[in-house]
Amino acid sequence: MRIAIAGGGLGGLTLARVLHRHGIEAVVYEREPSRSARSQGGTLDLHPESGQRALAEAGLTGGFRSRARPEGEEHRIVDPAGRTLVHHTPQPGSFAGRPEIDRSALRDLLLDSLPGDAVAWRHRLVAATPRPGGGWELTFDGGHTSDCDVLVGADGARSVVRSLLTDAATSYVATFAELTISDVDRRHPDVAELVGPGNLWCVGVNQILAAQRIGDGSVRVGISLRAEDRPLDTFRSKGALLDLFGGWDRSLTALIEAGDDTVTPRRIEAMPVGARWSGRPGITLIGDAAHLMPPVGEGANQAMLDAAELGRALAADAADPDAAIRAYEEAMFARIHPIADMSARAQAMMLSPTAAADVTRFFSARP
Template sequence: MTNHIAIAGGGLGGLTLARILHRHGIGAAVYERETDRSARPQGGALDLHPESGQRALVEAGLADRFRSQARPEGEEHRILDPSGRMLVHHRPEPGSFAGRPEIDRRALRDLLLDSVPEGTVTWGHRLTTAKRRPTRGWELTFDNGRRADCDVLIGADGARSAVRPLLADTRLSPVAILVELTIHDVDLRHPDIAELVGPGNLWCVGANRLLAAQRLGDGSVRVGISLLPDERPVDSFRDTGTLLTEFDGWAPQVTALIKAGDDTPVPRSIETMPIDSRWSGRPGITLIGDAAHLMPPVGEGANQAMLDAAELAGRLSAEPTDPDSALRGYEEAMFARILPIAQMSARAQAMMLSPTAAEDIVRFFAGHPAESTSAD
């Protein structure tokens, strides 16, 4: 069976694309490597921006459902120095959705999954290769040996995209090590930590390192430790003692975030694509989200992936008989939109892990009092 449109990847970008296409009467098959929607944790919370993530949900017809699950209070942002002194405290207007309300990544993904027709997502299918068919379209092969055909292939398969090499030879560069852990039932078990973090995001900022915490809707706190990459293997950061050594001399109420973790720390290398990445278009294929423009996780990745999906779906629905024209139009607009955002994200990442990060961040927020970022 040949699918008109195949989407590799069932993350936020791929699902947003499938949903908006469905609203326009265009079917799409989504192939997702995970075995089901609960196969793995989906990470922390996201702050959805009005001009990107929220706009995409409006076009998906899901704005009301988003508001029913989002947390405006999650916009609260506290920034401390290593002694625990408050440097910045951003408080959103109570109950207002005018800014960037937080929503758990799992809740948002479930919302999108529930909005597409049953059978749209084929689970347990990680794309490994795609070959051009003799006439038009692509033959897809998955890691389980199964195959499918499509006329249009859209890579929404993230940082290690299997679709990207068909368009561009892109080298990824490491910019940070991120170590994550979770504190469950924080209000009951760790009231001091609950008070420290508050209802939203907490950053503790020191020279070349960041210790962050984020309140989730299920009553847990997601902790993220960001460090500059060095010669040590990433797996060496699975040990709590090693992590505490990185924050020697920091206030005990701050390092308590590491000690209270309920699970083994999970480290990973954070990589990015070159800021000016682009490719020459090919018929019947394109990329969205991290597959197209992998940036540091400073609050734009998911938002831009969802906006990519909305803009691509709009062009495909406007030019149903000429998908190649729709793809090229989408790509040119996306390249122009993403360049300044990628530049800004790179500056933000460098600022948060600089030797003078605390001073730099205070100056930034003094000039942008309404800004807040959450990990992607």
């Protein structure tokens, strides 16, 4: 059974690792030229019932704990005047909650757990064609080809593999702009103190200004806005972002002013809640390719759990991979539906006129 995994993100790498532990080889086809080709983003809070469970299945709990930052779970929510609404402080050194880990550190942990030839870099999948006898012919950017018996789409929001299973379209749900403050403790100590060791959310009307501490000594700043018709170029300068927060306390807008010059805006999209597909032999999806949700803390966790459950199913029924895939998909659809619904409602709550009161009530009841 030759398994091809399209996409070397956290879901694809977790699947490769789980399969490898069961003695099943798989090749991860990744479009990036190397592991260090680009920044992997900010931090993740790994949930015990999903992300941490997947790492346990992968045999990487020890590696996770050596790289995670439990203190990063500290979470403070303030209003536009800088008044604290919620302040969650974790127990020092405890892994009982949802400890933070840098995405880059987690990806490196997974990559280092795989054989050197498990990832084929510079392989961007552009097409997959069914073979007459079963399996798939894969075509990559540049024209080179390969084939496989089982194809797993772990290729994210704009998945090529998804179109082979469903015509479900994504919809535009928010605009997000991101910038980085490097060497924050030395260059901007006031900002460093404001953010603390974890996450800060500044919640206003229809907009959020957030910041999170990264393990390399930087702070990642994110601005979330309701979906608008304005082009993304509108949000490419710090001046344009500052205009959005007129009247906010200067200690909060200092997060934007202190940012390095590059602003990266993007559209946030999501698949319809309850999206599913009819099974097809030798192919399935995990993570954002299967159930793209608003970024409210579940995406990476559910992608890794998808990978662990699919890997375990394939290992348990290696003689009949299609039966294993069917069992995985039915369980995944049932698990994801309420999570996707919650994520959509949370996204709407956080970008609403009453967001400050709603978010305070939510986190006060459920830290």
